[in-house]
Amino acid sequence: MKPLPFHHALKVKEDVCFGCTRCMMICPTGAIRINRGKAHVNPDRCVDCGNCMEVCPVNAIVIEQDDFQKIYRYKYRVAVVPSVMIGQFKEEITEEQIYSILMELGFTHVYEAEFGSDILHEISGRYTTYADRSPVISTFCPAIVRLIQVRFPSLVQHLNLIKPPLDITAAYAAQQLIENGARAQEIGIFYVTPCAAKIAAIKSPQGESKSGFDGVINMDFLFNLVHKTIVKQKHKENDTIPQQRNLSGEAVVWSLTMGEAPHMPGRSLAVDGIHNVIEFLEKLENEEIHGIDFLELRACDEGCAGGILGSGNRFLTAERLRHRAESMDGISSHVKQEIQAQGEYLRHNLKLERIEARSIVKLDDNFQTAMEKMEQIQDLLKKLPHVDCGTCGSPSCEALAQDIVQGKADLSRCIFYQRRQELLDSRHAKTNLERMIKVWGREKLEGS
């Protein structure tokens, strides 16, 4: 059975995209092609890392989100906010102020997502990991989980099958409400996301049958909403401050680079930036990495502080979080008791199911067919110029060769090959122009 397609949070606005190829050239999984002058994303390949959105010069790539009004479908409206949210604001704006505004905006409860790492520590006595193979790879960053599924299928057994903190927090928040008399259908848990990958992970979770979240709100949207309210109520006293949970300092910086790695048993290291991660995973796959027990791998520079939906500077955000972490004295004994009271339930809801590989690298399921295609690719590569110009609508000569054998393109899309054809027979000029119109649209080819 073919697995269900990945859900994707990233969408291309075709009316805005002008086919500049920047996204296609940066995509770490080669998911983007240009067709009729617009970028098209292959859903099997995309891992929602957000690199394309970051380089787009006209904001043609957007992240879908749930309608904010959706929160009012529920009696209990829980916001699970990543700690980097606080780091978006200037230091003069206190956490109390930010959280009280979230309550005024309509939420009934506010939790910090990274609280989940404190919960895990409290119920296990340490930060547990669970994987078939060493080194264990963190499942904190969903873009990395997907990257491994599609590009490094042999490494899925290294993935840590303990739920990431935000999911543990969601489970805890829901259970807390239920124990206090709420009915499950009355509870709406919303994640405030700093990136596209987390949305995609919530909409089509890997390693669990159903996500603990009922909706997602983009962090930049909420940032603007909170900011507007701050300006409006400049002189007003805060009246609705949610319960303070006093996270540990570790939890506050958990989502930053080196937030997780130092607390894991054995030797560990952290790599951030998806292209750096790919380079590292190649080495791991080649069995060149020895003596390391835990890998913290994050798609964004500076971890979640570099999330695509961040409004602030990633380095300032990270600094504010580190500064804040210094003043935290950990969860209170009261909260510890609450966690322990739920211990049994949480321990049962901590593990992820096996995460399946879904290779995009194979040319065909059948070995003989794959061999034939590979031979064709090797032949095609001899004819291509290896300049990776992208004018054919594929990100590299190699990608074009693959597209050709998969029946998605033909060799005469290559402008070098076209010149050779036209030299032999000038009649090719017209058909080649038509071909390029298919890739780039009439406007670009005819000049406007």
Added chain:
Amino acid sequence: MHFEFEIEAGDFSNAGYASSQIKKILKQLNLPNNVVKKAVVALFESEVNVIGHSFGGTVAIDVENDRLHILVSDTGPGIEDVDLAMSEGYSTATKEIQEMGFGAGMGLPNIKKNTDYLDIRSQAGDHTEIEMLIHFNQESAKDRQS
């Protein structure tokens, strides 16, 4: 399908190039993970051997229907005692090479572990030729796993 890579003596920073290229191809052919791993390890060790011990050479790989055929040949100086070279921990690597993290005497034993057939043809003072086979079929893969 035939692939060939020139390997320069002493160029440790490029160790792993040939094995990475072949890994990419084997993954595209959808071969089982353990076959890809064996091939990558055997090739990587071969590359390091040529870089560290020889005057330079080539790695030639033929992807056949049911197996990978690898032929590593260098231009010298040859292996004095093949049996000794095959024993774990034995190394003729210089101190400089060992300081770079290579030359632990595991190269050839590691190649043997990861191949289904290994033949070393060498003579002291002459060239060395190493031929290996890795079978694709699941049966031999299973044998090795258990």
